[in-house]
Amino acid sequence: MKKIAITLFIILIGSMLISSMALAIEKIGDIDICTYSVGSNQFIWEAQHAKLISKYTKYRGTAAFCGAETASIKLLARKNTDFAEVCSLEYEFAKRGTEFYKRLGPEKSKKRYYDKQAQVYHYPYGAVHFFVQDNSSAKTIADLRGMKGSLSSAACTVGPICRMIFEANGLYEFKDYTPVHYSCGSGQAPDALADRTLDFFECNNPGKQPSVMNIYVRNKIRMLPFAPGAMKKFLDRMNKEFGPDEHGLYTTMIPKGLYGKNDTTPTELQYVAFDLITSTYKDQDEDKVYTYCSALFDHLPEFYEIGAYSELITLEGAMQHLHPEVPIHPGAARYFYEKKVLPKKYYKYLPADIKAKLK
Numbered sequence: 001m002k003k004i005a006i007t008l009f010i011i012l013i014g015s016m017l018i019s020s021m022a023l024a025i026e027k028i029g030d031i032d033i034c035t036y037s038v039g040s041n042q043f044i045w046e047a048q049h050a051k052l053i054s055k056y057t058k059y060r061g062t063a064a065f066c067g068a069e070t071a072s073i074k075l076l077a078r079k080n081t082d083f084a085e086v087c088s089l090e091y092e093f094a095k096r097g098t099e100f101y102k103r104l105g106p107e108k109s110k111k112r113y114y115d116k117q118a119q120v121y122h123y124p125y126g127a128v129h130f131f132v133q134d135n136s137s138a139k140t141i142a143d144l145r146g147m148k149g150s151l152s153s154a155a156c157t158v159g160p161i162c163r164m165i166f167e168a169n170g171l172y173e174f175k176d177y178t179p180v181h182y183s184c185g186s187g188q189a190p191d192a193l194a195d196r197t198l199d200f201f202e203c204n205n206p207g208k209q210p211s212v213m214n215i216y217v218r219n220k221i222r223m224l225p226f227a228p229g230a231m232k233k234f235l236d237r238m239n240k241e242f243g244p245d246e247h248g249l250y251t252t253m254i255p256k257g258l259y260g261k262n263d264t265t266p267t268e269l270q271y272v273a274f275d276l277i278t279s280t281y282k283d284q285d286e287d288k289v290y291t292y293c294s295a296l297f298d299h300l301p302e303f304y305e306i307g308a309y310s311e312l313i314t315l316e317g318a319m320q321h322l323h324p325e326v327p328i329h330p331g332a333a334r335y336f337y338e339k340k341v342l343p344k345k346y347y348k349y350l351p352a353d354i355k356a357k358l359k
Contacts, residue, residue: 031059031292034066034075034084037153037183039211042085042125042276044308052303053295059288061295068156070100076281077116083292086279087125088248088323090157091117095325099160118329120278120289121318121336126206127252127271128158128165133193134220134264138200141169142227149200150182150189157274161249162202165272168234169227187211194219206309208258216259223254223265231270245324248274275321280329286351289331293318297339319343 031053036042046063053061066075072084073094093099094117097109104112130141130149138144144166152158159181163173173179182189182201189201194215203209215221226234231251238247252273257263280289296303297315304310319336322328328349336342337350347358 031061032082033063034081041308048306052299057291070155077113085276091323118282120332122321124312125276126204127273128204129271130224132200140227141224145176147199148178151179151202153183154181169230190215216262220262225269286331289329290335293335
């Protein structure tokens with residue numbers, strides 16, 4: 001009888017502990033992060049960020065592959081994720097009702113998607129560059145006439161950028177080349193080039209793209225430069241259509257032989273690059289946004305332990321190169337104000353209690 005009583009007591013205590021743990025878990029809440037495909041540096045970064053959230057805050061962080069910038073904006077507008085990777089040009093597409101928002105038109109697209117966005121912080125992304133096998137006849141992008149290649153995933157800002165890059169090089173989709181949309185980040189596009197299903201593919205990442213590693217160890221590959229004059233033609237078009245401060249594109253150099261001995265790119269190449277902006281929805285909880293920022297920027301040394309070019313994310317750079325019109329979320333403004341890196345032009349986005357003290 002005594003043993004039974006003890007057993008019942010243990011079961012009761014165990015049940016109480018389980019109930020307490022369940023309640024604690026319920027109170028924690030989640031921070032969901034929409035990120036690029038699992039073979040990208042961005043996914044590696046956000047997975048580490050999610051780990052820091054879970055380790056140091058009252059929230060549980062989860063990084064999931066949700067697609068690219070178009071998917072990010074739509075998921076945020078529907079509140080199906082808490083944070084996601086966007087870029088300045090994608091904001092412009094949503095505001096204007098072009099590209100993947102064309103079905104709605106400017107007014108509806110702006111209201112449904114663009115007007116619901118709020119910026120959190122900026123970080124570098126990478127150049128848009130094109131690979132072929134070394135024995136390809138193509139010497140510049142203009143030589144890809146009649147060929148088939150991948151121009152990033154279907155819900156990615158890079159797709160329209162690639163189309164416009166090709167037009168600057170004198171090539172028009174389906175007329176002069178066949179575009180498909182395989183994911184480079186997952187390795188789908190590099191694998192297709194390796195088995196010659198594709199003649200070329202687009203890649204975008206800071207430094208080496210993890211998914212390209214599988215192809216270059218077995219195959220000689222090289223990057224294609226723009227045709228002479230095509231870079232200027234492309235940037236002139238972007239400046240005219242979107243404004244130089246709105247599209248967020250710039251040029252950068254990719255070094256010769258980035259992928260080692262099997263990368264036969266003969267010289268360093270100039271390419272088009274753009275940066276990413278972590279976005280959330282405007283009425284997201286202020287504490288959640290503040291915590292999201294603090295989990296990362298208060299623990300940068302631990303974040304950098306993952307490698308994968310993670311040192312490109314810095315506190316000093318967090319408020320640089322943001323879109324000039326999309327508001328900064330008050331939770332982010334508060335955090336970066338406390339860290340003394342919030343530019344005064346962004347003080348208008350601070351929470352009311354802080355703004356009252358500044359008067």
